[in-house]
Amino acid sequence: MKNSLFLLLSFFICVNSYAQKRDSVYAFSYFKDNGQDGLHLAYSEDGLTWKALKNDESFLKPEISADKLMRDPCIIRGVDGRFHMVWTVSWTQKGIGYASSKDLIKWSDQQYIPVMEHELKARNTWAPEITYDFINEEYMIYWATTIEGKFSETQIEDDNRYNHRMYYVTTKDFQSFTDTKLLYDPGFNAIDASIVRHDGRWVMFVKDETKVPVQKNIKTAIAESITGPYSDISAPITGKYWAEGPTAIKINDEWIVYFDKYTNHQYGAIKSRDLINWEDISAKITMPKGIRHGTVFKISKKELKKLLKAK
Template sequence: MAIESPAYLIAYFRSGPMQTNKNERLHYAYSRDGLHWYELNQNHAVWSTSIGEGILRDPFINKGKDGFWHLVFTIRPKGKFLGYAKSKDLITWQDEKAIEVMTNYHNVQNSWAPEFSYDPEKEDYLLYWASSVGEDMSHNKHYCCRTSDWNTFSETTLFFDPGFQTIDASIEQWNGTNYMFVKDESAVYDSKKRPQPIANKLAVSADLSGPYEVISDFITPAYTEGPEILKIENKQKWLLIYDYWKYGRFGIKESTNLVDWSDELDSTKYRFPYQIRHATVFPLGEDELFQLMNHFSLEAYYPTVFHSYVSLATHSSSGFMHNEFYMRSVSMWFKADTIVGTQVLYDEGGDKSGLGIRIKGGKLEAAVRSNGNQLTVSAESLETNKWYNVIVVFNEGNLNLYIDGKLAETNSFQSPFIENHPNPGGLGARFDTDAFGESAGKAIFNGIFRDCRIYTVPLQEEDVDYLFWTERR
């Protein structure tokens, strides 16, 4: 039986370096280790706000004591309002509204990057954000208010003013101490402070409401903002994730105590979606994760039992089973009446580019092709009249073959993606020249299928284990 494994979600908006090519809507990616993040919905938005101009920046999501996921976000460059919505499943959002948080202040320039923390002593939420009160944007400090129901809010008060300009505060609560990670952006507006970095510092307090004392110099490199903390489940380990806003990329550091941080990890040690900006990270259950994956990244699903081959794609230059991909997972259950000869289970693309799964000589094999170059993996001999779960995962040049939840073989080549492929394709037969480079006959599978899935994400080892145990009959 499967053991619950850690799962994490990151929510973000998108833009290029220096605020170019902005896509200010909600996006998701998931991870099993907190380091490698794979975009859901092929890096397209998963939700758009109808508030105001439709801007959604700096999203922050956390689950409340009421069982709802609560989302707060920046809704415009200037103004007194923050955005809010709630959801039971992170898919459908309700009670969307703008909250006028700075109503008792005049000359408010902006309200940015809201977050909230639950206060167990007061049994409510402390909502905090950065605003500049004055003639321009050079007076950013953090303000706060409280709410227990997200309908009524206390009067806003000054929350954090360390004597320099701050934005992007994020609080991690641990063992009776509140750790605030916050951006010092004094050098943005005060030329006398240059070349001081524009980066993040750490402040602490025994009380969630403060006061907070800054206990560090800069703990992230120059031109970073949006610090977020992720506690790794079942370990005394935290990740500090931050946004290089000028360069359009992210960085990560590690700690075992939230105070002493490692050097920035080498970029080969982590992965983030393209053009990810100011994010929120949090754990969620495996059932919750797969609900999201099945909604946003399950490209095709055939749950019923079928005994004959099925055509899924005709000859075309684009579309389903034709478009290029750099991540793909194919999962299916099958039972073979015979294992002699060649029997094709999955056929996508051809001998130039594509992906295939087959039985040959009693063994299970999978292959991908990129620019005619073939990469193959195989598993041990099969038995007849026995159900098997096979999952094939292509992840930016790496090919994994799993059988019954266990990794059988892995292989890799230089090409990070599989190009467009116009060939027809489907399940249970060969529809054209296949990814193995063979074209003689249809190589029809002699047996039955069920629960065939095609994902646009590279399933991780924990995902494979989850699918095997939840679909096992």
């Protein structure tokens, strides 16, 4: 009897999973130019060919910070069913932007989260991301910051003396947040982290921002807990070009990591089954013109239908 119930439950789980896959398409949040006009969205049915939504016009214009920018928009679907977004509000401010939406069209009021205001010598808060930690049932928001005088062993004059490390807070409701803590110090200037769950561990994609000797590539690190400690950094997983803004999604049995080949003014992609061995598929993807650093996520076909009608 128990075996029959187990087989029946497994069957329903498989059917539900298959139905969800058939009902899903992929969405991509991104910015253009300097981020002054706000949030842009694109969609794809196969993860390769991407089309801009709303004639590539902004879905949400930035309102907070003196600079009023919306760079590096990261969107995830929360356990509450809402879409939660964070972004870079300025080149120099010590906090990040936050807003939420049930449909990606109408958004909540924009909020400023002062994650680094307590650090007098913090120079910036760049490229925030959100990952949901289902083990602790909370969200982790993480970003790159340079704090003058810290990690002096990797401080150089190049790149305007930026010398980033990754920091984080956690939250259950996007209203109250834990104190800011150091997330990852790989021993070099690092930005643009993005974390996924794979084979029971957390995998961080992160940009090695080192300019002398030049790196400017994407690498990976692994941890048992989302907050670390993370392993020693891997070899580069991207090629002999400058890459930033990695974002990953699993499509069928393969992971695809999209990234901005920012000096080439084009997007790239690599794929892998194990996140160790990689194949470059940049030639197979088509992205909207001018797309810059964003994130990939899933939406339903019903949600896409509404987005296609957005004006």
